[in-house]
Amino acid sequence: MNTATTTANGHSVGHDDHGHHPTGLMRWITTTNHKDIGTMYLWFSFAMFLVGGCMALTIRSELFQPGLQIVRPEFFNQLTTLHGLIMVFGAIMPAFVGFANWMLPLQIGASDMAFGRMNNLSFWLLPPAALLLTTSLFVPGGAAAAGWTLYPPLTIQLGMGMDMAIFAIHILGISSIMGSINIITTIFNLRAPGMTLMKMPLFCWTWLVTAFLIIAVMPVFAGAVTMLLTDRHFGTSFFSAAGGGDPVLYQHIFWFFGHPEVYIVIIPGFGIVSHVISTFSRKPLFGYASMVYAVAAIGILSFTVWAHHMYTTGMPVTAQLYFMYATMFIAVPTGVKIFNWTATMWRGSLSFETPMLFAIGFIFLFTIGGFSGLVLAMAAVDVQMQDTYYVVAHFHYTMVAGALFSAFAGAYYWLPKWTGHMYNEKLGQLHFWLTFIFFNMTFFVQHFLGLAGMPRRIPDYAVQFTDFNQISTIGAFGLGLSQLLFLYVVITCIKGGPKAPAKPWEGAEGLEWDVPSPAPYHTWEVQPIVK
Amino acid sequence: MLTQIANAAYQVNFQEPATKLAQTVYDLHMMMMYVCGAIFVGVFGVMFYSIVRHRKAPGRVAATFHENTTVEILWTVIPTIILLFIVWPVTKTVVAMRDATSADITIKATGYQWKWGYDYIKGEGEGIKFKSVLSTPREQIEGKAPKGEHYLLEVDNHVVVPVGKKIRILTTAEDVIHSWFVPAFAVKQDAIPGFIRDTSFRAEREGTFRGQCAELCGKDHGFMPIVVDVVSADKYSDWVAEQKTKMAAVADDPAKVWTMDELKTRGESVYAQNCAACHQPTGKGLPPAFPALDGSKIATGPKEGHLDRVLNGKAGTAMAAFGKQLSDVEIAAVVTYERNAWGNKVGDMVQPSEVKALRQ
Ligand code: HEM
Ligand SMILES: [Cu+2]
Numbered sequence: 001m002n003t004a005t006t007t008a009n010g011h012s013v014g015h016d017d018h019g020h021h022p023t024g025l026m027r028w029i030t031t032t033n034h035k036d037i038g039t040m041y042l043w044f045s046f047a048m049f050l051v052g053g054c055m056a057l058t059i060r061s062e063l064f065q066p067g068l069q070i071v072r073p074e075f076f077n078q079l080t081t082l083h084g085l086i087m088v089f090g091a092i093m094p095a096f097v098g099f100a101n102w103m104l105p106l107q108i109g110a111s112d113m114a115f116g117r118m119n120n121l122s123f124w125l126l127p128p129a130a131l132l133l134t135t136s137l138f139v140p141g142g143a144a145a146a147g148w149t150l151y152p153p154l155t156i157q158l159g160m161g162m163d164m165a166i167f168a169i170h171i172l173g174i175s176s177i178m179g180s181i182n183i184i185t186t187i188f189n190l191r192a193p194g195m196t197l198m199k200m201p202l203f204c205w206t207w208l209v210t211a212f213l214i215i216a217v218m219p220v221f222a223g224a225v226t227m228l229l230t231d232r233h234f235g236t237s238f239f240s241a242a243g244g245g246d247p248v249l250y251q252h253i254f255w256f257f258g259h260p261e262v263y264i265v266i267i268p269g270f271g272i273v274s275h276v277i278s279t280f281s282r283k284p285l286f287g288y289a290s291m292v293y294a295v296a297a298i299g300i301l302s303f304t305v306w307a308h309h310m311y312t313t314g315m316p317v318t319a320q321l322y323f324m325y326a327t328m329f330i331a332v333p334t335g336v337k338i339f340n341w342t343a344t345m346w347r348g349s350l351s352f353e354t355p356m357l358f359a360i361g362f363i364f365l366f367t368i369g370g371f372s373g374l375v376l377a378m379a380a381v382d383v384q385m386q387d388t389y390y391v392v393a394h395f396h397y398t399m400v401a402g403a404l405f406s407a408f409a410g411a412y413y414w415l416p417k418w419t420g421h422m423y424n425e426k427l428g429q430l431h432f433w434l435t436f437i438f439f440n441m442t443f444f445v446q447h448f449l450g451l452a453g454m455p456r457r458i459p460d461y462a463v464q465f466t467d468f469n470q471i472s473t474i475g476a477f478g479l480g481l482s483q484l485l486f487l488y489v490v491i492t493c494i495k496g497g498p499k500a501p502a503k504p505w506e507g508a509e510g511l512e513w514d515v516p517s518p519a520p521y522h523t524w525e526v527q528p529i530v531k
Numbered sequence: 532m533l534t535q536i537a538n539a540a541y542q543v544n545f546q547e548p549a550t551k552l553a554q555t556v557y558d559l560h561m562m563m564m565y566v567c568g569a570i571f572v573g574v575f576g577v578m579f580y581s582i583v584r585h586r587k588a589p590g591r592v593a594a595t596f597h598e599n600t601t602v603e604i605l606w607t608v609i610p611t612i613i614l615l616f617i618v619w620p621v622t623k624t625v626v627a628m629r630d631a632t633s634a635d636i637t638i639k640a641t642g643y644q645w646k647w648g649y650d651y652i653k654g655e656g657e658g659i660k661f662k663s664v665l666s667t668p669r670e671q672i673e674g675k676a677p678k679g680e681h682y683l684l685e686v687d688n689h690v691v692v693p694v695g696k697k698i699r700i701l702t703t704a705e706d707v708i709h710s711w712f713v714p715a716f717a718v719k720q721d722a723i724p725g726f727i728r729d730t731s732f733r734a735e736r737e738g739t740f741r742g743q744c745a746e747l748c749g750k751d752h753g754f755m756p757i758v759v760d761v762v763s764a765d766k767y768s769d770w771v772a773e774q775k776t777k778m779a780a781v782a783d784d785p786a787k788v789w790t791m792d793e794l795k796t797r798g799e800s801v802y803a804q805n806c807a808a809c810h811q812p813t814g815k816g817l818p819p820a821f822p823a824l825d826g827s828k829i830a831t832g833p834k835e836g837h838l839d840r841v842l843n844g845k846a847g848t849a850m851a852a853f854g855k856q857l858s859d860v861e862i863a864a865v866v867t868y869e870r871n872a873w874g875n876k877v878g879d880m881v882q883p884s885e886v887k888a889l890r891q
Contacts, residue, residue: 068674074750247723283595288597314729331610348594349586364575379625380717381556453546460753
């Protein structure tokens with residue numbers, strides 16, 4: 001452990017006495033400081049968000065009208081695949097790891113993450129993986145073109161872009177497993193005296209559950225793509241019936257990873273939203289304990305429902321029924337969380353700064369996503385919806401309105417702590433409203449497209465789907481452009497703006513508000529004590 | 532043109548059901564919408580009440596309560612009970628849906644990159660088989676001609692079935708996973724290479740019903756529609772008779788020796804249906820994923836190599852083994868065509884008997 005350790009009287013000892021502190025570029029490359037690493041994660045994730053967003057806009061441009069106008073079908077498939085992979089693994093997951101790096105030590109009163117060097121490594125694994133994914137567009141045969149789910153036997157047909165994607169997934173997996181080990185160790189070992197697990201801020205709890213999920217399922221995914229790799233190059237036939245394998249086996253393995261994965265991208269957001277709602281309601285979170293149990297229950301249940309993505313593969317009717325019941329049951333703990341947030345706002349003293357707007361937007365839209373999930377859970381109905389635009393709408397309501405909105409809520413909430421300045425509140429609110437309106441314009445109409453039978457992952461469609469596709473495309477451009485406003489707000493906030501006090505939000509609770517804003521490079525040299 | 536068709540476009544729910552099961556699915560969906568709608572109004576009614584009435588204002592003091600075991604138990608138990616009520620009708624539907632027994636007619640649907648093959652294997656019409664390929668002209672797709680009414684939802688050969696009879700569909704695939712999806716029947720079943728799965732439907736009314744492949748199956752995934760004509764029992768019998776005569780007429784005499792011109796003409800149509808999707812009508816392909824045939828080493832080299840590639844495909848690429856899909860005559864014709872079309876001027880030809888010999 002290379003972080004500064006603190007003696008009882010507060011003197012700092014360790015490698016980072018100010019004299020030998022690397023500056024300039026080397027500061028970032030070699031840093032073991034959780035705040036530097038958190039910042040790098042956040043910037044990386046935003047950059048990837050823009051890259052994946054440009055791909056989405058290209059897809060949507062092609063879909064503005066029926067007919068092929070802008071891209072060829074095979075390139076279209078490459079774009080959908082990379083858009084999905086990049087958004088999930090490059091944008092959302094790193095964003096939350098960035099939040100974890102920045103905030104966990106501050107929230108639990110630790111001076112840094114448990115393993116500084118490993119922390120540095122887990123960040124620096126990301127850029128090569130991102131490079132592999134994006135440059136695969138330009139190799140012979142192009143990028144992987146089988147959707148982010150990478151189902152064989154289609155993936156067996158693809159060119160070297162597919163191998164690059166597999167390699168990238170291995171690297172990303174290693175990175176997130178190391179990150180998770182770091183988070184778990186930090187939470188278990190470095191909490192301030194007096195901070196019992198049940199006193200821990202909810203964001204720490206949600207990350208604790210998430211980190212366990214990551215450690216449990218990333219190796220599963222790595223295994224699945226490794227089997228793909230050997231099927232492609234070394235003559236095995238795990239997924240080929242001709243050689244005694246089974247293409248559906250891949251789907252089972254993939255979704256055993258993939259379903260918990262969709263909770264991995266949302267659970268940390270639950271934590272952030274809980275803080276924000278309670279802060280701006282000026283009331284303690286309602287049902288802290290049941291929140292913790294609900295998150296844990298959702299985490300555990302997420303392992304038991306994977307085949308609800310596979311109702312049309314022809315599994316036995318008993319299996320279909322089991323997966324349907326289990327899936328519907330997840331609605332109960334999810335409902336408990338929504339009710340708790342509502343009760344937190346009830347009879348509070350509410351104000352609506354940008355983080356609060358994003359948090360309320362989150363609850364509202366995520367609930368819609370939850371309802372469409374309930375519709376999809378009914379196996380008989382899912383047969384109509386599976387692989388149509390209804391599913392695209394559903395998962396964007398959970399991943400964009402869920403994960404992304406909570407990430408924005410968190411970003412605005414903690415920006416003063418990170419930068420020492422207040423962001424421009426007016427522009428922040430404008431960013432929210434633009435995002436909210438254009439988001440619904442983009443994705444709400446896709447429910448209708450799916451109900452009417454438009455399959456997903458198609459570059460061209462029948463004319464009766466035209467109108468809603470045009471609305472969706474216009475919305476997507478609005479949504480994409482609005483994010484540049486966010487970039488502007490963040491940059492101006494870093495550069496200046498009104499000085500932020502240590503605790504800029506009246507109702508905020510928690511150790512992170514005891515340190516000055518911006519949080520000094522080394523905090524908690526004297527461990528705080530929690531009563 | 533566009534707006535004219537688009538008038539019918541504001542469809543915000545399922546297509547009109549054509550089977551009892553599809554109607555049940557429709558009703559289940561509506562029931563769920565009402566349940567969700569009610570919960571939504573309840574929860575967000577409370578939340579918006581707070582947003583309006585409990586906003587920060589001079590003199591407003593926030594309450595401090597932060598738990599209440601009774602309500603927490605209540606709002607765990609009540610949703611559970613609601614779910615139990617929903618589960619019962621859905622369970623019945625799922626069970627009914629998965630029952631494909633005692634069918635009147637059994638049809639095998641095989642997914643290929645990128646077309647469907649149909650074999651009527653049991654019941655009236657047994658023995659009929661055909662391929663069903665997208666028939667929307669390329670010019671419409673590329674925007675060089677106005678789009679027709681059933682743009683992308685039309686094929687050369689429709690599946691025809693009698694109304695009111697239970698039809699069992701067996702699905703399988705030759706290359707990658709496809710999915711046989713006809714919304715009005717509430718039928719979607721993956722077609723998995725090496726495995727056979729089944730589903731069924733009993734159409735309640737006559738008409739033409741259109742769907743599309745619903746599993747990403749490569750480049751032309753968006754271009755493999757499914758069209759089913761539901762007709763009266765009489766019309767169906769007529770269709771069966773007509774198909775049988777047609778099949779007898781086109782059945783190729785295996786002993787016949789073909790001329791170059793005959794082979795080239797036949798080959799051109801086989802090429803258009805099976806090869807042009809990847810290698811393009813011009814033979815230029817889409818390199819590097821789909822190599823050009825015009826001037827290719829294989830198409831201008833020894834004909835054994837060329838035949839081998841067409842019969843057996845190339846593992847690990849989208850080049851299928853057409854030996855299983857096409858007859859000896861079709862293979863002989865298409866190989867001959869490829870060797871003599873565009874800039875290829877090899878000048879030799881392949882007879883069906885040579886293909887037959889190679890298959891052994
Ligand atoms: C401006 C915002 C976005 C737009 C306009 C957009 C649009 C799209 C479109 C058009 C598709 C293709 C759907 C299909 O044909 O299957 C898609 C797929 C997908 N998107 Fe997004 N998206 C956006 C943001 C996001 C974000 C933030 C995430 C993740 C957190 C995300 C995750 C996915 C995933 C996982 C897929 C599935 C890819 C696949 O089919 O393999 N998207 N998106
Ligand atoms: Cu297909």
